[in-house]
Amino acid sequence: MSSRYDQALGIKGEIAALKRERVISAAVDLFYERGYDNTTLDAVAEQLGVTKPFIYSHFGSKAELLAEICSRGINSSQAALDSVLVLPDSPTEKLALICARFVSAVLESQKHIAIFAREAKNLNDEDLKRISTQRRKFDRALTKLLDEGVAAGEFSIGDTHFAALAIQGMISWAYVWYRPDGRLSMTELSDQMAELVLRLVGTAPKS
Amino acid sequence: MSSRYDQALGIKGEIAALKRERVISAAVDLFYERGYDNTTLDAVAEQLGVTKPFIYSHFGSKAELLAEICSRGINSSQAALDSVLVLPDSPTEKLALICARFVSAVLESQKHIAIFAREAKNLNDEDLKRISTQRRKFDRALTKLLDEGVAAGEFSIGDTHFAALAIQGMISWAYVWYRPDGRLSMTELSDQMAELVLRLVGTAPKS
Structure with missing residues (x-):
């Protein structure tokens, strides 16, 4: 059982994380609407009704905030992948589940992915390199699953790395056309994909 | 037989088109490397070794030049589609051919598509609307071909519009990962896609 001190620390940590998320969320809206160059940290603070030092207590600079936002799409896609790869299911079952969760990750990060597509040139070299490394890691993990499916006789693919890129394209491109008020619900969309x-x-x- | 006067006009028209293409090409390189906001028409003129009035004789403004560049990806994709739809082939044959030509169109417009993804916010409302209309036209034409394939018993698709979006994603996303010096040639890539x-x-x- 945790002491009252630990509990207080836990709550403090949760509040700090919550505040950090609020900063990110306000920045996403502003970067998305006005663009990165046209958004100051003052504007982010104003949007939240807080002071600029409050922002700085969570992010060292506007570029650091951009790096966090640009990492979201690939990080949540990787989390979706990782959550499935540990399961004891067959490659076919895993792939179906990964697709459904990957679709959700993309649609929930729609604005973040759009900001990454637009503003990657404003990232520090180090952040851009880190995100590119993350993307290659995702590529490799998805390709490996396809290789396993081929080895198990479940998939029939000539070039698994190419197929992995095609699958990523099909799903990632949804950030361009998806509208929350569209014809298909997120579940229908995940299932069809x-x-x-x-x-x-x-x-x-399927027969 | 055309008169000498007509020939001179024809050559003049070709030269004008060539000059226009040179302006676009220089602007693509600069917008791609430095971003739209950080590129002046002076810089485009300097890159080409011409005067700014030379640029203005082809494009009324920097925004007009951006609109032309942003239209290239969808226009060449539409041209690829149109060139196939007139053929007397079966839906399966048409779709295969469209994919191959669509891949080429995307890869040849790689920088143009990247600029559109980044700089769409800098387009005039009218240009953005026109490009969106073009994209919907492409959507509809591809969906119609899928519908024809289903009606002919060649394709088996539940939701043809959704499938059309998935196909566009697979192919369009190549602008993100394609490298001209990569493992696969453009032909191999088109065939696999x-x-x-x-x-x-x-x-x-295929058996």
């Missing part, structure tokens, strides 16, 4: 991906990797079509 | 797309729409796999 998973079905198309299973076809693409050459599993037998 | 077409194969994956045919699987995705539920045609029988």
Whole structure:
């Protein structure tokens, strides 16, 4: 059982994380609407009704805030992938589940991905390098799963790395066309995408 | 037979088109490297070794030049689609050919598409609206071909509009990862993409 001191620290940590998320969320809205260059940290502070030192207590600079936002899309996609790869399921089941969760990750990070596409040139070299490394890690993990599916006789793919890039494109591109008030719900969209991906990797079509 | 006067006019028109292309090409390089905001028309003129009035004789403003560049990706994709839709081939053959040509269009417009993704916010409302209309036209034409394939019993797709978006994503996303010095040639890449797309729409796999 945790002491009252530990509990207080826990609450403090949670509040700090919550505040940090509020800063990110306000910055996402402003960077998305006005662009990175046209948004000052003063404007972010004003949007939140806080002072600029409050922002600085969470992020050292505007560029650091941008790096956090630009990392969100790939980080949540990687988390979706990791959460499935540990399961004891077959490659086919894993791939279907990864697609569904990857779709959710993309749609929930829609603005973050748009900001990354627009503003990557404003990232520090180090941050850009880190994000590129993350993306290659995701590539490799998805390719490995496709290789496992081929080895298990479940998938029929000539070039698994190419197929991994095609799958990422199908799903990532949704950030361009998805509208929250659109014809398909997020669940329908995830299910349909998973079905198309299973076809693409050459599993037998559902009868 | 054309008169000498007509010939002179024809050459004049070709030279004007060539000069216009040179302006676009220089602007693409600069917008891509430095960003739209950080590129002046003076810099474009300097890059070409011409005067600013020379640029103005082809484009009324920097925004007009941006609109032309941002239209290139969708225009060349539409041209690829149109060139195939007139053929007497089956939906399966047409789709394979469209994919191959669409891949080429995307890869040849790689920087133009990147500039559109980054700088769309700098487009005039009218230009942005025109490009969005173009994109919807492409969507509809591709969806219609999928519908024809379903009606002909060649494709098996539940939601053809969704499949059209997935196909566009697979192919368009190549602008993110394609490197001219990469492992696959443009032809190999086009062929592989077409194969994956045919699987995705539920045609029988090659035996």
